[in-house]
Amino acid sequence: MMKLERLSFGMGDRFGYQGKAQLQAIIQAKETGIDIVPIWNKSFREHQFVHTSPDAVREEADAAVEALGWTGSYFVDADHIGLNNVDHFIPSSDFYILDVADFTGKAASAQDTEAFMSKFSEYTGTLEIPGIEAAFKIDRERLWAIADKYLLAVKEAGRIYRHIESAKGRGNFITEVSMDETDDPQTAVELFFILAAVSEEGIPAQTIAPKFTGRFNKGVDYVGDVIQFEKEFNDDLAVIAFAIKAFGLPDNLKLSVHSGSDKFSIYKPIGDAIRLTGAGVHVKTAGTTWLEELIGLAEAGGEGLLIAKEVYRKALDRMVELCEPYSAVIDIESSKLPGVEEVNAWDGKRFAASLRHDQTCDAYNMHFRQLLHIGFKIAADMGDRYLNALKEYEAVIAKHVSENLFERHIKRLFMTDQAEFSQ
Ligand SMILES: [Zn+2]
Secondary structure: OOOOOOEEEEEOOOOOOOHHHHHHHHHHHHHOOOOOEEEEEEEHHHHHHHOOOHHHHHHHHHHHHHHHOOOOOOEEEEEEEOOOOHHHHOOOOOEEEEEOHHHOOOOOOHHHHHHHHHHHHHHOEEEOOOOOOOOEEEOHHHHHHHHHHHHHHHHHHHHHHHHHHHHHOOOOOEEEEEOOOOOOOOOHHHHHHHHHHHHHOOOOOOEEEOOOOOEOOOOOOOEOOHHHHHHHHHHHHHHHHHHHHHHOOOOOOEEEEOOOOOOHHHHHHHHHHHHHHOOOEEEEEOHHHHHHHHHHHHHHOHHHHHHHHHHHHHHHHOHHHHHHHHHHHOOOOHHHOOOHHHHHOOOHHHHHHHHOOOOOOOOOOHHHHHHHHOOHHHHHHHOHHHHHHHHHOHHHHHHHHHHHHHHHHHHHHHOOOHHHHOO
């Protein structure tokens, strides 16, 4: 059976030119003794926006691996798929994120709910989970409410899983179940019974992506209560360890953190928790790489800087339309955005400094950064002009892409205490 290793790092690449630069960051981690499995992820929606196909991600990953002589494992992730679009990803992917968030909050059939209730009623009463201090009190009503909220979603995950299994064969791909794109975070108890249902559906999930507390805005730092996040994250780790034994789930089942790009303030709690428990984690990033492309173009000057400025100008013009699909994951205050004339007067260094995610830099502007994050559609509309610039300025862009992933992301997540990861 294909098995996902303890530490994995998801990387999205809107235009498919940065695979090598991204892999370089993983290689750099390996050179310092940290084994991380690279996973290239791209959702159906993103493919539509950029007019690419899932096969292109496979080609990009294979080419990067070949070029850099990477001998470790790596995966190509069908990111946030459902029954309606999974078929596009069957030939090229070996990692599937079954997104069933839209099926949460809707009740399963009475028969299914009854079956779930009778199967798991042994957990009503006082539920103690090793690693979580306070015991949970669970009565029938509470269990019923959890089934009402999540059972249908897990059943749907089962349908998607079986569809993929029938096409690819059992054990030939990694499965993740995701419910992160919902409004309410899932509690530890809810996660426990979600995993019960996952096992009952026969889904060999190796990662699970719950919705955590707080806001995971695109490309900027976590907004929320870090202490609360840390408690939730640790409770979830305890639930997973317990559920693996209780329900016979894959022993490498781990948490998956979505919208992981640039969530610097929760990287330390995540790193601390996995170092302490020995648990694994999958952290997904995506748009942060596109923003490094823009930073590289700006710093390159000439046509590169012209493109970066044009992307901003057009993103400002089309702000309402661009923001619409992302309203739950961006917070842009228009009054904090620099005007077009001001930006046109900037040199490349100034543009890059406003965009680069360095919170200690006075020029850094998180509103500017978020708008450009969703502005990748403008670059997609530029077509060959944009792609040619990526080729022309490849060297400077690649340096920024690698450095960002390694220095700002991987180091902060995994390198507080290298020794513990080097075994
Ligand atoms: Zn997600």
